[in-house]
Amino acid sequence: MDLVNPGFGLVFWTAITFLFLIVILRKFAWKPILGAVDSREKSIQKALDSAEEAKKEMQNLKADNEKMKQEARQERDAMLKEAQQMKKQMISEAAEEAAKKSDDIIAKAQTAIENEKKAAIHELRQQVAQYSIEIAEKVLKEELKDKKAQNKLVDRELEKVKLN
Structure with a gap:
């Protein structure tokens, strides 16, 4: 036998063996192989x-996360704004209260000063009156030491009374 020119018998038996092998492979091997390939494909x-689905869910979660971050930022900004308004209000109230207290203190001080001034003026007037009386008394004592001066003073005062 020649390998270059095979005989009819060799080709016949090779074809039959090949067909038999295909039938056996189809019955026992192809179905399980195709089933495994199909199962693997599925x-x-x-x-x-x-x-x-996981990718879509991750995108949804990212969107939700971003939305929550945005809401948290807005809430934080609102809280900061409210805190600043409260701070301004507290400062304003404290300033108003301080102004009222200082006005009250100034009014009380002015009243006290006025009262002290009136008391000082009253005391000064009393002292001036007392000094005036003492001075007049000393002057009169000096002028009226002798009898002649007394008579002269009495005459002068009588003349004033008569003229009126």
Whole structure:
């Protein structure tokens, strides 16, 4: 036998063996292999679908997370604004209260000063009156030491009374 020119019998038996092998492979090997390939294809497709769902869910979570961050920022800004308004209000109230207290203190001080002034003027008038009386008394005592001066003073005062 020649390998270059195979005989009819060799080709016949090779074809029959090949067909027999195909039938046996088809019956026992192809169905399980195709089933495994099909099963593997389905599991890969299922994994891809799950990955796509997970990707969409991650995008939704990112969007929700971003939305929550934005809401948190807005809430923080609102709280800061409210705190600043409260601070301004407290400062304003404290300033008003301080102004009222200082006005009250100034009014009380002015009243006290006025009262002290009146008391000082009254005391000064009393002292001036007392000194005036003492001075007049000393002057009169000096003028009226002798009898002649007394008579002269009495005459002068009588003349004033008569003229009126």
